[in-house]
Amino acid sequence: MVLLSKASSSVSSEQYSYTSNCMPTTFSSSSSSSVPIVDLSKPDAKTLIVKACEEFGFFKVINHGVPMEAISQLESEAFKFFSLPLTEKEKAGPPNPFGYGSKRIGPNGDVGWVEYLLLNTKQEHNFSVLGKNPEKFRCIVNSYMSCVRKMACEILELVAEGLKIQPKNAFSKLVMDKQSDSVFRVNHYPACPELAMKGENLIGFGEHTDPQIISLLRSNNTSGLQISLRDGSWLSIPPDHSSFFINVGDSLQVMTNGRFRSVRHRVLANGVKSRLSMIYFGGPPLSEKIAPLPSLMKGKESLYKEFTWFEYKNSTYGSRLADNRLGHFERIAAS
Ligand SMILES: C=C1C[C@]23C[C@@]1(O)CC[C@H]2[C@@]12CC[C@H](O)[C@@](C)(C(=O)O1)[C@H]2[C@@H]3C(=O)O
Ligand SMILES: O=C(O)CCC(=O)C(=O)O
Numbered sequence: 001m002v003l004l005s006k007a008s009s010s011v012s013s014e015q016y017s018y019t020s021n022c023m024p025t026t027f028s029s030s031s032s033s034s035v036p037i038v039d040l041s042k043p044d045a046k047t048l049i050v051k052a053c054e055e056f057g058f059f060k061v062i063n064h065g066v067p068m069e070a071i072s073q074l075e076s077e078a079f080k081f082f083s084l085p086l087t088e089k090e091k092a093g094p095p096n097p098f099g100y101g102s103k104r105i106g107p108n109g110d111v112g113w114v115e116y117l118l119l120n121t122k123q124e125h126n127f128s129v130l131g132k133n134p135e136k137f138r139c140i141v142n143s144y145m146s147c148v149r150k151m152a153c154e155i156l157e158l159v160a161e162g163l164k165i166q167p168k169n170a171f172s173k174l175v176m177d178k179q180s181d182s183v184f185r186v187n188h189y190p191a192c193p194e195l196a197m198k199g200e201n202l203i204g205f206g207e208h209t210d211p212q213i214i215s216l217l218r219s220n221n222t223s224g225l226q227i228s229l230r231d232g233s234w235l236s237i238p239p240d241h242s243s244f245f246i247n248v249g250d251s252l253q254v255m256t257n258g259r260f261r262s263v264r265h266r267v268l269a270n271g272v273k274s275r276l277s278m279i280y281f282g283g284p285p286l287s288e289k290i291a292p293l294p295s296l297m298k299g300k301e302s303l304y305k306e307f308t309w310f311e312y313k314n315s316t317y318g319s320r321l322a323d324n325r326l327g328h329f330e331r332i333a334a335s
């Protein structure tokens with residue numbers, strides 16, 4: 001069921017007692033690059049962001065303005081939720097597409113060493129099944145999301161300024177729109193002690209790109225996140241619980257006509273410590289046309305066919321995690 005790098009083994013822990021299907025895998029990783037760090041309070045932020053989005057589709061943000069209190073309250077509520085008995089957590093599931101999920105990711109057979117809560121940002125959830133004090137959980141999730149949405153807006157305005165796009169809210173207005181189809185996810189990767197003993201790798205969340213515009217990720221201090229570099233090697237991202245990590249999503253790649261790179265990334269589970277991550281996926285309204293901004297075309301053809309976010313999202317949910325989802329929407333260049 002879950003991928004390990006060497007021989008087969010049976011994995012068991014309190015809530016994870018199942019046998020994994022182990023497949024030999026080689027995990028090459030790179031250590032010669034490091035991730036760009038952007039200080040949002042500095043005047044060079046917009047230039048560094050554009051460069052990072054072009055080169056990596058990924059960067060780390062410091063001085064982000066999200067109060068540590070909002071972060072730690074959510075982390076503590078999330079840990080409380082994930083430590084409930086499985087039967088309690090399953091009351092908030094299955095994720096179709098929102099709710100509690102365990103091991104299965106998406107509707108098409110992907111699996112990972114992860115359990116999660118997937119929420120939409122329009123607060124249409126039945127929070128009454130979310131743990132012991134659902135009202136408290138709801139307040140904490142809402143205040144965290146509004147802080148992170150503000151940061152997403154700030155970053156997207158810096159992107160527009162860095163790319164000399166007018167008006168500067170060309171991207172940010174999409175995630176600030178009341179109809180914005182944004183998603184919020186909390187992932188919990190339990191420690192897998194068997195891995196520590198065998199020195200093996202276990203996929204927590206398989207490789208993929210995020211379909212939305214931008215993703216803002218914060219995790220506790222447990223490693224696991226890797227991004228794919230242009231040469232195909234994997235770069236391990238050292239965890240930093242006080243910073244945020246930003247991913248360019250497929251939609252931003254399209255809106256910049258391929259100038260920005262939607263980064264492939266994955267998570268490996270940890271043998272010793274559990275990882276908790278919270279990700280805000282900033283998406284446009286469903287009816288929004290996703291197309292390159294005219295000012296970025298400079299007489300060039302669009303690399304992509306026209307589509308709405310609704311069409312892209314539908315196609316996404318028919319795909320496997322590792323698929324190249326944008327592939328269907330690329331235009332074949334006329335020679
Ligand atoms: C396998 C899948 C899970 C996913 C929907 C999909 O069919 C392909 C994209 C996956 C992804 C990756 C980024 C986000 O975590 C996510 C919520 C999203 O929008 O696209 C997940 C989807 C999911 O877990 O439902
Ligand atoms: O949990 C993480 O650190 C990243 C997970 C991820 O990439 C996702 O949920 O799309």
Ligand SMILES: [Fe+2]
Pocket residue numbers: 208209210265
């Ligand atoms: Fe992701």
